[in-house]
Amino acid sequence: MWPRTDLIDLLQIEHPLLQAPMGGESTPAMAVAVGNAGGLGGLGCSYMSNDELSDNVALIRRGTNAPFNLNFFVHEPPVEKPEVYARTRERIATFYAELGLNDFPQPLQAPCDTFTQSRLECLLDLRPRVVSFHFGLPEADMVQALQTAGILVISSATTVAEARQLDAAGIDAIIAQGWEAGGHRGTFHVSNDDYGVGGLALIPQVVDAVEVPVIAAGGIGDGRGIAAAMVLGASGVQLGSAFLSCPEANISDAYRAALQSSSDDDTRLTAAFSGRPARAMNNRYIEAMAQSQHPFPDYPTMYSFSDPLSQAAEQSATAGFEFYLWGQSAALNRECSSARLVALLVEETRQALNGCAGTPQRST
Amino acid sequence: MWPRTDLIDLLQIEHPLLQAPMGGESTPAMAVAVGNAGGLGGLGCSYMSNDELSDNVALIRRGTNAPFNLNFFVHEPPVEKPEVYARTRERIATFYAELGLNDFPQPLQAPCDTFTQSRLECLLDLRPRVVSFHFGLPEADMVQALQTAGILVISSATTVAEARQLDAAGIDAIIAQGWEAGGHRGTFHVSNDDYGVGGLALIPQVVDAVEVPVIAAGGIGDGRGIAAAMVLGASGVQLGSAFLSCPEANISDAYRAALQSSSDDDTRLTAAFSGRPARAMNNRYIEAMAQSQHPFPDYPTMYSFSDPLSQAAEQSATAGFEFYLWGQSAALNRECSSARLVALLVEETRQALNGCAGTPQRST
Numbered sequence: 001m002w003p004r005t006d007l008i009d010l011l012q013i014e015h016p017l018l019q020a021p022m023g024g025e026s027t028p029a030m031a032v033a034v035g036n037a038g039g040l041g042g043l044g045c046s047y048m049s050n051d052e053l054s055d056n057v058a059l060i061r062r063g064t065n066a067p068f069n070l071n072f073f074v075h076e077p078p079v080e081k082p083e084v085y086a087r088t089r090e091r092i093a094t095f096y097a098e099l100g101l102n103d104f105p106q107p108l109q110a111p112c113d114t115f116t117q118s119r120l121e122c123l124l125d126l127r128p129r130v131v132s133f134h135f136g137l138p139e140a141d142m143v144q145a146l147q148t149a150g151i152l153v154i155s156s157a158t159t160v161a162e163a164r165q166l167d168a169a170g171i172d173a174i175i176a177q178g179w180e181a182g183g184h185r186g187t188f189h190v191s192n193d194d195y196g197v198g199g200l201a202l203i204p205q206v207v208d209a210v211e212v213p214v215i216a217a218g219g220i221g222d223g224r225g226i227a228a229a230m231v232l233g234a235s236g237v238q239l240g241s242a243f244l245s246c247p248e249a250n251i252s253d254a255y256r257a258a259l260q261s262s263s264d265d266d267t268r269l270t271a272a273f274s275g276r277p278a279r280a281m282n283n284r285y286i287e288a289m290a291q292s293q294h295p296f297p298d299y300p301t302m303y304s305f306s307d308p309l310s311q312a313a314e315q316s317a318t319a320g321f322e323f324y325l326w327g328q329s330a331a332l333n334r335e336c337s338s339a340r341l342v343a344l345l346v347e348e349t350r351q352a353l354n355g356c357a358g359t360p361q362r363s364t
Numbered sequence: 365m366w367p368r369t370d371l372i373d374l375l376q377i378e379h380p381l382l383q384a385p386m387g388g389e390s391t392p393a394m395a396v397a398v399g400n401a402g403g404l405g406g407l408g409c410s411y412m413s414n415d416e417l418s419d420n421v422a423l424i425r426r427g428t429n430a431p432f433n434l435n436f437f438v439h440e441p442p443v444e445k446p447e448v449y450a451r452t453r454e455r456i457a458t459f460y461a462e463l464g465l466n467d468f469p470q471p472l473q474a475p476c477d478t479f480t481q482s483r484l485e486c487l488l489d490l491r492p493r494v495v496s497f498h499f500g501l502p503e504a505d506m507v508q509a510l511q512t513a514g515i516l517v518i519s520s521a522t523t524v525a526e527a528r529q530l531d532a533a534g535i536d537a538i539i540a541q542g543w544e545a546g547g548h549r550g551t552f553h554v555s556n557d558d559y560g561v562g563g564l565a566l567i568p569q570v571v572d573a574v575e576v577p578v579i580a581a582g583g584i585g586d587g588r589g590i591a592a593a594m595v596l597g598a599s600g601v602q603l604g605s606a607f608l609s610c611p612e613a614n615i616s617d618a619y620r621a622a623l624q625s626s627s628d629d630d631t632r633l634t635a636a637f638s639g640r641p642a643r644a645m646n647n648r649y650i651e652a653m654a655q656s657q658h659p660f661p662d663y664p665t666m667y668s669f670s671d672p673l674s675q676a677a678e679q680s681a682t683a684g685f686e687f688y689l690w691g692q693s694a695a696l697n698r699e700c701s702s703a704r705l706v707a708l709l710v711e712e713t714r715q716a717l718n719g720c721a722g723t724p725q726r727s728t
Contacts, residue, residue, distance in 0.1 A: 003720040159629045160695075179543055180562035197628050198544035198562030200592060201583035201692035205628045219565035228564060228592035231720050264561050264569045265523040282559075293655055328565035331524075356367040356595050357721025 001350050007173060007213040007235035010152065011067060011130065014038030015346050017226070018175075018215060019338070020240030021071030021132060022183060023047055023112075025325070028059035030248035030338050035066030037342035040130065042069035046112040050122040057126050067129030069154075073184075074115045075135045075276070078298035080107075087294055088305055095285060095321070099312040107297055107304045115142065124149050132156075135276070136188040137169055147172070156186030156217070159197060160209050167210040175238055176206040180219025182241045182267065182327030184278040190271070190299070200232070207233030221329030223348020230353070239345070241326040245333040246341055254314070255324050262330040273310070273323045275302030284320030285309065365714050371537060371577040371599035374516065375431060375494065378402030379710050381590070382539075382579060383702070384604030385435030385496060386547060387411055387476075389689070392423035394612035394702050399430030401706035404494065406433035410476040414486040421490050431493030433518075437548075438479045439499045439640070442662035444472060451658055452669050459649065459685070463676040471661055471668045479506065488513050496520075499640070500552040501533055511536070520550030520581070523561060524573045531574040539602055540570040544583025546605045546631065546691030548642040554635070554663070564596070571597030585693030587712020594717070603709070605690040609697040610705055618678070619688050626694040637674070637687045639666030648684030649673065 002008060007016045019026065019034040023044030031041025043060070045053050053070070060068050085107050096104070113119075115138040123131060124145065131146055133155040146153050147170075156175040157163035165188070166174050177186045178199030185196065197205075203216045216229035217238040229237045243249060244259055251259070258281060268282040272289035276299040280286065285306075289296075296302045306323070313321035334341065366372060371380045383390065383398040387408030395405025407424070409417050417434070424432050449471050460468070477483075479502040487495060487510065495510055497519040510517050511534075520539040521527035529552070530538050541550045542563030549560065561569075567580045580593035581602040593601045607613060608623055615623070622645060632646040636653035640663040644650065649670075653660075660666045670687070677685035698705065 160627060161629070178562055178564060179560075180565045195629055195632060196543075197692050198542055198583050199564040200542060200562065200589055201544045201585065201628055204586065204588045205693070205695060219562050221565065222568070224568045224596050225564055227595045227720070231592045231595050231716050232588050263524060264565060265525070265559055268559060291657055293657070328561050329569070331569060352595050353720050356591070356717050 001353075003230050003353070004213070004235040007215065010172060010213060011040055013040050013067060015342065016215075016236030017342060017345060018042060018069065018236060018238040019243050020183070020217065020238050021045070021069055022240050022244075022325070023071070023073070025244060025249050025251055027248050027250050028056050028063070030243060030246065031060050031068045032063030033248055033338035034243075034342055035060075035064040035068055037339045038346075039342045040067060040069055042071055042132070044071045046071070046073040050118060053122060054126060057128065069130035069132050070123065070126075070128045071132045071134060072115050072119065073112060073135055074133045074138050075299050077114055078275070078301040081297060084295055084297050088297060088302070091289065091292065091294070092305060092309065095309055099309060099316065099318060101308050101312055105304050105308060107301050111300055111303050120145060123151065127151065130154060132175070134184060134186050137166065137171065140169065143169065143171065154215070157206060158185055158187045158202070160202075160205050162188055163206040163210050167212060171212065173213045173215055173235075174206065174210055175215045175217050176202050176234070178202050178216070178218030180328040181217055182279045182330065183325045184274065184276055185269070187277070190276055196269070199229070203229060203232040203234055219327055219329045221332030223345050223350070224352045225329065226345060226349040227352035230349075241330040242333055242341060242345075243338055244326060244330070245335045246338040248338045252314070255322070258322065258324055259326060259330060259333065262326060262333075264328055264331055267326060267328060271296050271302070273302065273306045275299035278325060279327060281322060281324040281326065283322055367594050367717070368577070368599040371579065374536060374577060375404055377404050377431060379706065380579075380600030381706060381709060382406060382433065382600060382602040383607050384547070384581065384602050385409070385433055386604050386608075386689070387435070387437075389608060389613050389615055391612050391614050392420050392427070394607060394610065395424050395432045396427030397612055397702035398607075398706055399424075399428040399432055401703045402710075403706045404431060404433055406435055406496070408435045410435070410437040414482060417486060418490060421492065433494035433496050434487065434492045435496045435498060436479050436483065437476060437499055438497045438502045439663050441478055442472065442639070442665040445661060448659055448661050452661060452666070455653065455656065455658070456669060456673065459673055463673060463680065463682060465672050465676055469668050469672060471665050475664055475667050475671075484509060487515065491515065494518060496539070498548060498550045501530065501535065504533065507533060507535065518579070521570060522549055522551045523566075524569050526552055527570040527574050531576060535576065537577045537579055537599075538570065538574055539579045539581050540566050540598070542566050542580070542582030544692040545581055546643045546694065547689045548638065548640055549633070551641065554640055560633070563593070567593060567596040567598055583691055583693045585696030587709050587714070588716045589693065590709060590713040591716035594713075605694040606697055606705060606709075607702055608690060608694070609699045610702040612702045616678070619686070622686065622688050623690060623694060623697065626690060626697075628692055628695055631690060631692060635660050635666070637666065637670045639663035642689060643691060645686060645688040645690065647686055
């Protein structure tokens with residue numbers, strides 16, 4: 001039923017539907033369910049040690065023979081910036097006081113490394129079908145080592161220029177991540193937040209610019225969005241938020257409840273949690289941080305400042321400091337298993353394409 | 365060939381393609397060409413006196429019997445804000461100095477009124493098929509007077525909430541204006557710039573929320589975008605930037621040259637020209653104004669401060685102060701007549717829909 005088969009052929013999957021490898025929220029159970037349903041399951045692995053990563057891959061392989069995708073952040077290592085730290089402490093001091101936090105933690109207690117040589121070696125051992133990157137690509141020889149080992153490499157582009165750069169690097173497929181997407185934007189270099197290109201504009205322009213299959217991501221909530229992405233020229237799609245409402249998602253009850261009442265315009269881009277722009281449910285903290293244009297500490301150092309806030313707020317059930325990540329179509333979410341969701345999406349896409357098809361050949 | 369015919373039937377046109385009634389850039393010649401090609405031509409009329417409006421309508425009617433759309437801004441009347449004026453003067457003083465401007469003009473020399481009773485009476489006289497509004501709707505009795513006279517009323521929504529509000533007001537069709545769109549965002553109340561919902565997310569959610577036909581706008585550059593909007597559930601589309609490259613567009617040579625080298629990510633939302641967020645080609649002035657979060661004078665009073673800058677810059681060929689409005693798909697533009705563009709778009713849409721069609725009925 002799919003209008004393009006290049007991505008299906010490349011990944012050796014039945015449906016060109018990728019479950020976004022959300023760091024923290026995706027789980028081995030989700031990747032298993034999606035893989036067994038004919039899509040490509042994924043796991044966000046940046047916050048795992050190599051041992052945890054190996055254990056999780058074993059869990060996935062116990063559940064499925066289907067291919068899967070492991071995702072890694074490839075941010076620049078954070079630079080120590082005492083002046084920025086001082087300014088950041090000033091900006092959040094009232095929130096620390098409000099939540100009864102007395103001590104600022106040490107910065108640079110980064111919750112994740114960038115992509116390292118030991119990670120590469122671990123992956124050459126584990127041999128997943130697909131490794132995906134976010135924020136660009138690691139060194140060229142690392143990409144080549146993965147590809148030489150038969151691992152497919154993909155990464156995200158948020159502009160045509162980034163897509164061209166990825167294409168020139170010889171990777172196997174490119175995710176065109178639109179403005180609508182929840183979670184961290186894949187922009188290679190952090191810049192002003194409001195430059196994001198929406199999917200309707202980004203997808204066809206990326207398709208025109210690159211040679212490899214394009215996977216559309218961002219704001220795709222049901223089969224209509226998948227069909228639209230295909231019509232725009234994409235060979236596949238990646239959905240994240242849609243899977244957050246599945247029982248396999250690793251999110252708290254409060255996160256799940258907030259997601260249930262989400263709307264089209266309840267999110268905002270913010271770098272105030274991690275140091276890099278991410279689309280998250282808007283709240284008091286995000287609004288307050290947006291009042292000033294001062295830069296935050298580099299990703300992921302900013303987590304050292306924001307984590308105590310979100311944790312203290314959660315413990316005291318204080319609203320306004322949540323880091324709940326979802327995109328602009330989360331209000332279309334259905335609560336069902338990941339396997340059922342894949343089947344639903346396939347059927348809806350078929351219907352959406354058929355509903356607009358059957359147009360006669362040029363009649364005049 | 366069109367998957368939905370409700371909008372075609374309502375507007376009594378051949379193709380559900382609206383040419384955006386761009387204030388300043390659209391012309392009677394463009395509306396004539398689009399109407400004769402089977403689309404709905406439009407004219408942005410907010411900056412015209414009633415006499416000019418009548419003359420332009422006569423020009424359109426001399427060229428075509430097809431229906432057309434007259435567009436009006438329905439902003440709140442600007443409020444005098446001396447403190448904001450003072451702060452704005454401070455912010456732009458260096459630019460005034462750079463361009464050799466010595467005197468700040470009087471604010472509140474607004475280049476356009478909001479929708480007035482005398483405008484309504486003029487329209488009841490002129491009887492266009494369609495009147496469209498931007499920034500909301502005028503008073504309910506004005507809307508009713510237009511509809512009673514057989515004039516169709518449409519307006520733009522940038523969120524589901526705005527769309528519901530328009531639907532409840534009983535208007536005839538709703539434009540879902542995505543984040544990608546060039547020109548002024550139709551948001552009813554001015555708020556922070558970066559809340560915009562991308563079309564892939566906005567269109568299906570608006571379609572689900574309202575009863576009347578939905579017209580998708582923003583980031584649609586060719587037939588692929590039109591087909592995608594249809595697949596998302598829209599009954600029609602509105603394109604603005606695509607028509608800017610046509611000879612019928614009223615833009616300067618410099619504007620046209622800049623447009624020819626546009627890219628997916630060369631625009632930015634800014635309120636620094638008019639007082640309301642508009643998507644325009646990014647430049648030095650826009651960047652500088654974005655460095656501070658202070659509010660600008662109300663729309664359209666801010667023009668009193670920015671117009672001298674853009675004019676002086678144009679006269680001295682100084683780059684960095686242009687107010688060039690286009691959306692995120694302008695790089696897809698083709699240089700051809702408006703009539704040819706409509707024919708091209710129709711043919712491309714047919715191809716895009718057919719290219720993804722022919723999927724068999726459910727096989728399992």
